[in-house]
Amino acid sequence: MPRLTQRLGLTRYEADEYYKEALRAYDNDDMNAAVLAMESAIDMLPTNSEYYAARGLFYLLDGEIDAASADFEESLRHYPYEVLAHYGLGVIAYDKRDMETALEQFTIAQRADPQRPETLYYLALVQHHRGENAVALDLMQQAHALFDQAGDSKNRTTANRWIATLKRLANESNQPRLPGS
Numbered sequence: 325m326p327r328l329t330q331r332l333g334l335t336r337y338e339a340d341e342y343y344k345e346a347l348r349a350y351d352n353d354d355m356n357a358a359v360l361a362m363e364s365a366i367d368m369l370p371t372n373s374e375y376y377a378a379r380g381l382f383y384l385l386d387g388e389i390d391a392a393s394a395d396f397e398e399s400l401r402h403y404p405y406e407v408l409a410h411y412g413l414g415v416i417a418y419d420k421r422d423m424e425t426a427l428e429q430f431t432i433a434q435r436a437d438p439q440r441p442e443t444l445y446y447l448a449l450v451q452h453h454r455g456e457n458a459v460a461l462d463l464m465q466q467a468h469a470l471f472d473q474a475g476d477s478k479n480r481t482t483a484n485r486w487i488a489t490l491k492r493l494a495n496e497s498n499q500p501r502l503p504g505s
Contacts, residue, residue, distance in 0.1 A: 339368035343375060346382070355386040373403035380412050389416060407437045414446055426450050441470035445483060452490065457497060461490040 346361035362379035380395030399409035414429030448463035471480035
């Protein structure tokens with residue numbers, strides 16, 4: 325029989341309070357406090373995939389790749405469509421230069437949440453590494469527009485630089501080659 329607090333929804337409320345505390349710590353760049361708060365939330369609701377994905381992101385940002393990967397995998401065990409977990413696994417694969425796995429993970433994340441600019445940004449970078457600069461350009465332009473809508477000037481600027489580079493590369497690949505060049 326479930327505990328009375330679970331039946332009344334108090335455990336969920338308390339876990340969500342820890343989650344909010346973790347997000348505040350993250351906003352203050354205190355990854356240790358963010359991880360500790362997420363551990364408390366996970367202790368209260370160990371089947372919540374979002375909590376594992378969030379803690380995985382904190383680990384990833386703190387450079388703890390193995391812990392991040394384990395949390396992303398655990399998140400997907402609870403909910404196979406957790407966008408943040410697929411995104412995180414994509415970032416890990418991209419950093420390891422495993423472009424096929426990165427493409428797979430980012431594609432799943434993008435299908436689950438097509439309006440997430442970070443995913444489109446990374447999809448563009450993966451396509452660039454695969455030599456598909458015209459596809460990369462289209463994806464980067466979509467990411468740029470979404471960064472612009474969100475008022476994210478830092479990422480919009482970075483995406484804009486990539487757009488200029490990808491335009492140049494896409495145009496170069498469309499130029500006819502002269503014999504001997």
